[in-house]
Amino acid sequence: MDTKKLNFIFFGTPDVASETLEILKESGYLPSLIVTSPDKPQGRKMIITPPPTKIWAIENKIPYIQPENTKELAENFSGEKNIPDFFLVVAYGKILSEKIINMPRFGSINIHYSLLPKYRGASPVESAILNGDTETGVTIQKMSFELDSGPIIAQEKVAIGNNEKAPDLRKRLIKIGGELLVKTLPEFVTGKIKLTPQDESIASYCKKIKKEDGLIDLGAELPNVLYNKFRAYAGWPRIFFFRNSKRIIITDAEFKNGEFVIKRVLPEGKKEIKYEEFTKTSISK
Secondary structure (H helix, E strand, C coil): CCHHHCCEEEEECCHHHHHHHHHHHHCCCCCCEEECCCCEEECCCCEEECCHHHHHHHHCCCCEECCCCHHHHHHHHCCCCCCCCEEEEECCCCCCCHHHHCCCCCCEEEEECCCCCCCEECCHHHHHHHCCCCEEEEEEEECCCCCCCCCEEEEEEEECCCCCCHHHHHHHHHHHHHHHHHHHHHHHHCCCCCCECCCHHHCCEECCCCHHHHECCCCCCCHHHHHHHHHHCCCCCCCEEEECCEEEEEEEEEEECCEEEEEEEEECCCCCEEHHHHCCCHHHC
16 A cells, blocks of 8 residues: 555644644645634734644645534535545544544544643643653544544653743654654554553543633742743743733743742733843832
């Protein structure tokens, strides 16, 4: 079987998905169709913006669809005659029905950025850092209808740097995940890989991150907890506290001699400044 000629459909929406597509392209794998989320308003001006995966699809002349909901998604595949070899799902953002998951010849494959069954759910990279883990990894799993519970096709561990932030760790994991998938696909579709069931007794879950998760209490939380939050939420929502009803975002910090040391902050409505300067201003009183 020429695995480079596999017919697969890609489901994904954010940068993590488009970056994975680029890795696949470099190795000669291109989807026959891309399924992504609808354009959405973004930024302060709420400008309607296409998701990164749609932009990638247009640039690479790959057909794409943007179903509004799971019902519309199901309708798109209801009359599918040319059954694909597999679906590949990377941060699509919607739950696929069991029928859709099982539609392709080899089922559906998902790249998850943790060592499953640890950190099933929406924020595995941030959760690993929040909990002070020293290692994490990437799991290629054959999807089942229950969240991130499918049998494991392949895994790769990676150490987490003491000062590594979530955006940097995610970037590394995307590369590792894409390369692991490329290496794994030929053996998977030819039946040479024995799938490993997940151990449900040690499964753990992580939630979707909300803006309010970035709120910290400098006086009550332990220094290492604050630093882990700073690293985990460095991309979004970042960590912040309030002073005189104004949001103060911590933009730079370090963990030094057992203490959480704030270096720079961004006061609401003002420019970024050194923390020592901020503490001397009237807003800090």
